[in-house]
Amino acid sequence: MKMNSKILGIIVLVVIFGGIAAATALGYWDTESSGGGYGGGSRPESGAESVRGRTTFQDLLDLGLEQEVIERIIGGDLPDPSGLVRVYCEENALDFEVIKEALQLELDNLASGE
């Protein structure tokens, strides 16, 4: 069976986006968290708030995270609560993605009652 470039191009698109659509439908597509395993286990469906670039330390405290937990994750004393977590990471040469994930995990656990 021969195949030309037009058909190959279409197949590439269909397999990639069809695969993503199928994975989404089956619960195997999560771009947000790497906390858990494969197949819907990445994040508990707890309704927990997401940690984002505009999240402040005060937001985390308001969501119920204890000061000690935050300090353990950032590896230092709690800074000005009104400051953004992202800016704090940049100023202290911390990887925001890593800190964000650790905080998110704590929030998820809190929301799911663990």
Place this chain on the structure above:
Amino acid sequence: MKFPKIRFIRKRSIWPRVILQIFFFTLIALIAVNHTLVENGGGIPLLSGATLHAVCPFGGVETLYKFVTAGTFIQKVRESSFTLMIIVFLLSVLFGPVFCGWVCPLGTVQEWVGKLGRKIFKSKRYNHFIPLQLDKALRYARYGVLVWALYITINSGKLLFQEYDPYYALFSFWTGEVAVSAFIILGVTLLLSLFIERPWCKYACPYGALLGLTNLFRVFQIRRVAATCRNDGACDIKCPMNIAVSEKRIVRDHQCITCLECTSEAVCPVKETVILSAGAVK
């Protein structure tokens, strides 16, 4: 490799591939920019705010060990990376490393820079600067990079390869999170692309090394019909990966990226002589 004298090289190219390359480059660039915008409280509507790691199938490969042993992913790798890894593997079993030739934005950027190099050095000289034996040996270096990338990832449980990844540097250079080493490797890659087509893919890409192995057993293969072949060497000159297509009946070279530039749809002047097919050609 010595080429027979040919009058001209057909300039026809595989336009569906060009369209897909532009599409995927734009998509990944937009997702990367959008992630920064989302982090800052904004974002482009309807576009994913995923991280670059979430849409990179190599992340799935890097986390494979942790997934098998612990059932979880390493830091920064998402479930989507794992799913993409499976999708790309399926595509590769069918068509070889079509991801490299048609989708990967870093390969696309190298090709775009290479077009300038081809204009400067002309088709016969460009991409043939490195002595054949040295070139052949260097091409196995990417397996070393693959083993090393997996080793440091398994050992640390972190995406340490990011510190050297030109793909990450290309699409995150504005974030302030890119290591100097990654910038240097990106710069060297782009500079070398003026002389050599796809230098990163040929000599260093760990994902290309892995996907390249599917060339040994892929379902659809590049086949040359010897009966109608004029042996003019045009396919050899056009091949971005310097594969001597004119010396093979079936291209099983571990470096083939299924770009189809050697086929009768593009550079080969004889109809139905170099084709992509499953099974023998009549």
